[in-house]
Amino acid sequence: MKKNILSGLFYSVLMLLCFCTAYGQRQLVINEPAPGVKKISTGKLDQFTPYGFCDEAPMKAAMQQLPGAKLPFNINDIKIRITNRGVLVEIPLADTEQLYGFGLQIGSFNQRGLRKKPIVNDNPLNDVGYTHAPMPFYVSNKGYGILVNTARYTTFYCGTTEKLNNKQKIVNQNKNGNSVAELYKNDDKPGSNVAVDVPGAEGIEVYIFEGPELLNVLQRYNLFSGGGALPAIWGLGVKYRVKADFSQQQVMQMASYFRTNNIPVDVLGLEPKWQTAAYSCSYVWNKELFPSPALLIDSMKSHGFHLNLWEHAFVSPKSPLYEPLKNKAGDYLVWNGLVPDFADPAASKIFGDYHKETFIKQGISGFKMDECDNSNLTTGNSTWSFPEYSFFPSGINGEQMHQVFGIVYQKAIYKIYKELNTRTFLDVRASNAFASSYPAALYSDTYNHDEYIRMIVNSGFSGLIWSPEVRESNSVNDLMRRSQTAVLSAQTLYNSWYLQNPPWLQINREKNNRNELMPDAKQVEANVRTLLNFRMSLVPYLYNAFADYHFKGIPPFRALVVDYPRDKNTYNISDEYLIGQGILAAPLTEKADERKVYLPAGIWYNFNTNQKYEGGKEYIIKTSVTELPIFIKAGTILPLAQPVEYIAPDTRFQITCMVYGANPVNTTLFEDDGTTFNYQKGNFNTVNLSCTNKKGNVKRTGNFKHSRYQIIDWKFVL
Template structure:
C-alpha cells in the first residue's frame, strides 16, 4: 500500500513536470512566437485565418524585448481544462479583449470575452470578443481558443507557503475598499479555459504597445483596406421601403446635395427574413437588377441586410440541410461555416444572385447570440449544439460572426472587387476583413469608448446614429459618426431622415420639425467635412493594411509613457495627426488632454502646448479635433459621392514647421494594390513652398493638389 501511494505521488509530480517539459516554443515571424502545450483544439480562431502574415512588414518593425522570458509563461493542464499564467508586474496597464463596451483599462478586472450584445457589468460580453490583450510594457498576448475563457487581469494573489506578506485587513476598511478589485496584485494574468486539453499562446513583441498591436494586425494578414466609397456616408432606409420609396430617398439626397454613397436595404427586400430566404420580394422590388443599375447610375451602392439562418423557403435550405447544426433558429438552418463546403454553397449563391448583378455589400445581422443577461434571451442556437464538422455550439457562437464575414468577403476577394461590410459579431484575427461592427446598445459614451477599443482588437467600429433625445443629442452623435471608421445613419424604423424629425412617432407620421431645413443644413456641413477627410482617412487605412497601424486608436497607443493617457477613454487619434475629443448630449464644454508637443484647434487655429488639459466649447457644427504641429492636413473639396473616376481637389493645410505627409493613391476599387499597383503621393512644405512627388505603378491619379494654406 505504501509503495502504491509513493508511485501515485511520483505520477502526479511527473504530470506537472511533463506539462512544463512538453511545452514548445516556436518562432512564427519576426517578433511573433508561439508557446504550445497539450492537444490543441481543432477549431481555433487561427485555424480559420486564411490570410498569410505580412512577413516583410513584420521584419521592418523595430526589434522588441519582452519584460520576461517566454519560458516564464506557465501552462497547466488538468481535469478541469487549461490554466495559463503570464507574468505581470505592479506597473503594467492592460488593454484589449476585443470591442469592450464598458471598460477601457482592463488592469484589475476579471474579463470573460464572450460574444453577446450586452456589456453586463463590464465582465467582457461584447459583439467582438478577442482573447488578445496588450500591455503598456510593450507586448501582446493571444490565447488561441474559441472556448469561453476567463482572464484574471492581475487581481488574484496565490498562496505562497514560504512567506506571509501580512496584507490582511484589520476590519477597519470600508465595504467598498474590502470588496473592490486588488488592481495592484502582481504576479500574473491568469487565464482559465474550461474543457481544453491543450493551448497555443501567441506572443507579440513590442518594443512598445503600438508596435505590439501592429505585429498582431500584420500577422493576421494586415489591416483592412475598404473600397474608397465606403469611407463616405451610408444611410439605411426604413425596413418596409419598396423600390419606389428607396428611389425617392435617393432623389432626396441628390436634390438636396447631401453626401451619400451607400443605401442600405433592411429586411423587407426578402420574401422571408426571420429566417432568411435570400430571395427578392417582387411585391416590393419588382425589377431588382434594374433597380441596382439605376442606383449605380445615380452614384449609390446598395447594401443588403440579412442574417445567416436559412429559411425553409430559401433555395439554400435543401443544399445546406445536411451541412447545418442540429438546432434551428427562427425555424431556419444554422450553416456549418466551419465546413468549407457549407461556406462555399452559401457564398456561391450570394455571388450569382446578388454580387454579380451589382450588390456592393451586406449587413450581416444576428450573429452575436441571444442576450445572455436574460433568461428570456433564447432565440439563438444553444451551446450544446453539434455541427457536422465537429465544432460545438459554444465554439460556433464565438466564431460565427468571424466565419460569416469571411464567407461573404471571399466572394468579393475572388472577384477582385473591394467592399465595406457591416457585421454584428467578430473575433480574433479579423484585422483583414473590411467589416464594421455595430450594436443595438445606444449609449453615446460607450460608443465613443468602443472607437478606442477597436484599435486594440483589429476591428472596425461604427457608432451608428438612429433617433435621438434632442437636436443637440443628434448633432453630437453625428459629430462622432463623422469622426469614426464608418459614418452611418440607420433609419430602419424612420420614414424620414432623422435630421428632419428626431421624434420617432412624428417622423413616421410625416410631421417634420419647424426647423428641419436648418438642421438639414447643419448635417450637410458635418457630412461635407467627412467627404473632405476621405483622402486622409484612406491613407490611414493604407497604413493599417501595410503597417498594421490602427486608423482609430487610443492615445495610450501613441503616448505609452504618459500616465495621463492610461485611463483616457474618450479621446483618440485618427491617423497620425488628428486628435478627436467628441462631446455627448450632456456637454456644452469638456476637458481635453493634449499629449506632448504643440497642437492646433482645428476650428480656431489656436495653438496649445501639450502635456496639459484645456476646456473646449465646440458648437454643434464644429468638429472637436486638434491637429498636431508638423502636420500637412490634406482636405478635399467635398463631393456628394465617390465615383470610380472621382478626382479629389485638395487643399493642403500646413500646421507648424517640419511638415510632411503622404497620400495612398490607387483605383480604390480592386485588390490590384496587392500587386504593387498604387502610388505614394508625398507632400512636403519646404522653404515656404509646397512640393508634391508622386511615385508608384498606378498609371492614373485620384488627387489634384490645388492649394496650400499655412496655419501659423
Template sequence: MKKESLLIAILIITFQFTQAQTIEKVANGIWKITYGTPEHHLPTEFKNPTAFSGLNKMPAIHVAPVDVKTIHFKQMSKGVLAEMKVDTSERFYGFGLQTNTFDQTGMRREIRTNSWTVGNIGFGHAPMPFYISTKGYGVLVNSSRYVTFYVASKGKLDERVRNKKENQKEQKVVLNTVQLYGKAVTPSNEVSIQVEGTKGIEIYVFAGPEMLQVMQRYNLFSGGGGIPPMWGLGFKYRGKATFTDKQIQETGQYFRNHHIPCDMIGLEPGWQTASYSCSFAWNPKNFPNPSSFIDSMNKNGFKLNLWEHAYTHPTSPIFQKIAPYSANYTVWGGAVPDFISAGGRKVFGDYHENNFVKKGIAAFKLDECDAADYTKADREWSFPDIATFPSGLDGEQMRQLYGLLYQKTMLNLYHKNNIRTMFDVRASHLFAAPYTSALYSDMYSHADFVRMIVNSGFSGVNWSPELRETSNDAELVRRLQTITMSAHMVANCWYLSQPPWLQYNIDKNNNNELLPNYKVLEQKAKKLIELRMSLLPYLYSAFAKYHFDGTPPFRALIIDYPTDKNTWKIDDEYMMGESLLCAPFLDSSSERTVYLPAGNWYDYNTNKKYEGGKEYSISMTLDQIPMFVKDNTLLPLAQPVEYVTPSTVFNISCKVYGNPATAVKLFEDNSSNFNFEKGQYNWLSLSWKGNNGNALRTGNFKQQVYKIIDWKKIAQ
C-alpha cells in the same frame, strides 16, 4: 532498484513536461507557446496569411519580451490554466471590442460573444482573448473556447509573509463598500488564464518594444489591415425596413436634390420574402424588378447594401442544399450553415455570388451572428452551446467564431470577383484586421460608442457608432460629429421614414411631421457629411498604412503616448490617423475636459494653439467639430464630392500647421478593386519647405486620383 526506479520516474516526468510545453518563434517579434494537446480547430486556422513583408521591415526582436519559460501551465478539471508573472506597475488593455471598460487592470474578463453587454465582465460583440501591456508586449490565447482572464486581480496567499508582524496589526473598520469589494484591495503580480473544455493551449506573445509596435505585429500577423473602397469611407444611409423600391429611390433622390453627399443606401429586412429566418429572395411586392432597381440606384451613384443573417428559412431556394451542412439546431426555424464546411461555404457562397455580387449589390449587413443575450432566458434565439456542426465544432466554439467565419465567406466572394466592399457586421473574433467590415450594435449609449472607437485600436476591428434617433438638436449634432470621426459613417434609420435631422421624434417622423427648424439641422448635417468627404484621402491613406505596416487608423492616446501616464485612463479621446485627435462631445454637452499630450495642438475650427501636456476645459458650438491637429502636420483636405466613382479626382487643399519635417503620403489606386495587391498603386508625397509645398508621385498606377490645388500656411 529503488534508485533506478526513481531515476526512471524522474526521466518520465521530465519527458512529459518537455513534451507538454514547447516554445517556437513564428515571426519577427512573435512567439508561440504550446502546452498539452490543443483542439483541432483553432482561430489561426481561419486567419489570412501573415504579412511577413511588413513584419520583416519592423525592428528585429530576438528575445521574447517576457520570460516565456516561466509561464506556468496546469491541467484542471475544467480545462487548462496558464499563469504569468507581471509587474505590479503594468496596466492592461484590449480583450477585443470591450464596451464598458478601457483600463482592464484588476478586472475579470470572460471572453464570450454575446448580443448584449452583461455586467461588465467581458461579454460583447467582439470579445477576444488578446491583451496588451504598458510594458510593451501582447498576449493572445489561440482558442475559440470560453476564456477567462484574471487580470492581476486575485492575490495569492504567500507563505513567506503569513507570520510577519505587520499582518498582525489591528486594522481599521472599513465602512466604504468600494474599498471592501473593489479591485483596489486585491492587487496581484499575476495574470491567470483559464481555457474551458480543452487539454491543451496555444499562447502567442507579441513584442513591442512600445504598445504601437505590439499592435502593428498583431495586425500584420493577422494579414495586415484591410483597405476599404474609398466610397466605403463616405456616408451611408440605411432606409426604413418596410420601404419599397420606389421609397428607396425617393430617399436617394432626396440626397441628390439637396446635394447632401451619400455613397451607399442600405436595405433592411423588408427586401426579402422572409427575414427571421432569411429566404435571401427578393420580396416581389416591394421589389418587383430587382435588376432594374439595382441598375437605377447604381446609375444615380448609390451603392446598395443588403441586410441579412445566415439562418436559412425553409422557403429559401438554398434550404435543401444547405441543410446537410448545417447544425443540428435551428435559429428562428432556419438552418444554421457551417462555414467551416467546404460544402456549406459553396452552397451559401455560390448563391450570393450569382444572385447579388454579380448583379450589382455592393455590400452586405451581416446581422444576428453574435448569439443570444445570456441575461434573457426567455430569448434564447441563437443556437445553444450544446449544438454540433458537421465540421466537428460544438455550439460554444462556433458561437465565438460565427461572425468571423460569416464575414470571411462573404468577403471572399467580392475578392474573387476583384471588387472591394465595406460590410456591416455584428460579431467578430481574432485576426479580423484584413476584413473590410465595421461592427455595430443595437445598444445606444453615446459614451459606450465612443469608448468602443478607442478600444477598437486594441482589437484589429473597425467600429461604427451609428446614428439613430436622438432626443434634441444638440444630441443629434453631437452624434453626427462622432460618426463623422469614426471608421464607418452611418445613419441607421431602419424604423424612421425621414432622416433624423428632419425629425428625431419617432412617431412624428413616421407621420411626416417635420421639425420647425429642420432646414437648420439639415444644413448642419450636410456640413458634417461634407467634412467627412473632405477627409477621405486622409482616412484612405490611414487605412493603407494599416494594411502595409499594421498601424490602427483609430486608436487610444496611450498607443501613441505610452509613457504619458495621463493617457492611461482616457477612454473618450482618440487618434484618427497620424495627426488628428478627436474628443467627442457626449450626448447634448457643449463643454468638456480635453487632455492634449506633449507638443502643440491646434483647434481644427479656430486654429487656436494649445500647449500640450495639459488639460483644458473646452467649449464648442454645434457648428464646431471637436478635432485637434497635431503640430507640424500637413493636412490634405479634399473638396467634397457627392459620391465616389472609380474616375473621381479629388481636388486637394493642403493646410500646414507649424513646420512639418517629414512628408505626408497619400495612397493612390483604383479603390474599387484589389489591383493594389499586384503593385498597382502610387504614393503621393506632400512636403513643405520654407514657404513652398511640393508633391512627388511614385509608383506605377497610371491614373491620378489626387490633384493638389492649394497650399495654406495655418500657423507657425
C-alpha cells in the same frame, strides 16, 4: 552515505515528476512563426481555433521592417498547466503594467485589475467582457501582446489574484469598511500574473507579439493577421439605411432627396423587407415591394449610390439554400431556420456561391450581416439563438461556433468579393481574433453615446472596425453630437430602419413616422450637411490611414496610450483617440457643450480656431455642433478635399494641404482605383507631400496610371 544521498535525490526527482503530473505541467514547444511573434504550444490542441480560420498569410516582409524587441519578462516564465478542469495559463505581470484589449469592450478600457470573460453576446452589459467581438487577446503598455488561441469561453484574471506562497510575508489585513462595496472591493491589485482559465481544453497555443512599443505590438498583430483592412474608397463616404418596409419606389425617392438637397451619401442600405422572408432569411427579392431589382440597382448606380442588403445567416425553409445546406448545418434551428456549418468549407462555398450569382454579380456592393452574435446571456428569457450544446457536422460545438460565427460568416461573403476582384465595406454584428483584414464594421443595438465613443478607442487594440451609427435622438443637440462622432469614425452610418424620414428632419420617432417634420428641419438638415461635407473632405486622409493599416499594421483609430505608452495621463483616457498620424479627436455628447481634453506631449492646434496649445496639459474646450472636435499635431500636413456628394470611379479630389507648425513632416496619400485588389499587385501610387520654406512639393511614384488627387493649394498655420 553516498547510497543514501543518491536514494534521496532519486526520491526528490520522483516527487517532482509526480508533482508536475498531478498539477498538469507539460513540456512547452516554442517557435517563431513570424518576425517578432512567438508561439507556445502544449497538449492536444483543439481542432477549431480563431487562427485556424485565418486564410491570410502573415505579411512577414513588413513585419521584418519593425524594430527588434525584447520581452519585459522571460518567456519561460509563462506557465501552462493542464488538469481535469482544462488549461490554466499564467503570464507574468509587473506592478506598473496597464492592460488593454479583449476585443470590442463596451464597459471598460484599462483592464488591469478586472476579471474579463470575452464571450459573444447581443447585449454587451457592464464590464464582465460580453461583447459583439470577444477576443482572447490583450496588450500591455510595456510593449507586448498575449493571444490565447481558443474559441472556448475563457476567463482572464488581470492581476486580480495572488497565489499562496509559503515564503512570502504574511500580512494581517483587517477591513473596517462603512459599506458592503468597501468591504468587498479588491483595490490592492496584488496579482503578479494574468491567469487564463480555459475550461475543457486539453491543450493550448499562446501567441506572444513583441514590441518594443505598444504601437509595434499592434502592428505585428495586424500584419500577422494578413494586414489591416483596406475598404473600397466609397465605403469611407456616408451610408444611410432606409426604413425596413420601404418599397423600391420609396428607396428611389429617398435617393432623389439626397441628391436634390446636396447631402453626401454613397451607400443605401435595404433592411429586412427586401426579402420574402427575414427571420429566418430567404435571400429572395420580395417582388411585391421590389418588382425590378435589376432596374433599382442600375438606377442607383447611375446616380452614384451603392446598394447594401441586410440579412442574417439563418436559412429559411423558403430559401433556395435550404435543401443544399440541410445536411451541412447544426442540429438546432434558429427562427425555424438552418444554422450553416461555416466551419465546413463546403457549406461556406454553397452559401457564398449563391450570393455571388444572385446578388454580387448583379451589382450589390455589400451586406449587413446581422444576428451572428448570440442571445443576451444576461437574461433568462433571451433564447433565440442556437444552444452551446449544438452539434455541427464539421465537429465544432455550439460554444465554439458562437465565438467564431461572425468571423466565418464574414469569410464566406468576403471571399466572393475577393474572387471577383471587387472591394467592399461590410457591416457585421460579431467578430473575433485575426479579423484585421476583413473590411467589416461592427455595430450594436445598444445606443449609449459614451459607450459608442469608448468602442472606437477600444477597437484599435484588436484589429477591429467600429461604427457608432446614428438613429433617433433625445434632442437636436444629441443628434448633432452623435453625427460628429459618426463623422470621426471608420464608417459614417445613419440607420433609419424604423424611421420614415431622415432623423435630422424629425428626431421624435412617432412624429417622424407620421411625417410631422420639425419646424426647423431645414436648418438642422443644413447643419448635418456641414458635418457630412467635413467627412467627405477627410476621405483622402482616411484612405491613407487605412492604407497604413493594411501595409504597416497601424490602426487608423487608436487610443492615446498606444502612441504615448509612458505618459501616465493617457492610461485611462477612453473618450479621446488618434486618427491617422496627425489628428486627435475628442468627441462631445449632448451632456455639455464643453469638455476637458488632455493633449499629449508636443504642440497641438484647434482645427476650428487654429489656436495653439502646449501638450502634456488639460484644457477645457468648447465646440459648436457644426464643428469637428479635433486637434492637429504640429508638423502635420493635413490634406483636405473639396467635398463631393459621392465617390465615383473617376472622382478626382481637389485638395488643399493644411500645414501646421514650422517644421512639417513629410506625409503621403495612397492612390489607386479604390475598388479592386489590384493594389496587391503593386498597381498604386504613393503621393508624397512635403514642404520647405512655405513651399509645398508633390511627388508621385508608382504604377497606377491615373491621378485621383490634385493638389490645388497650400495653407500654413503657425
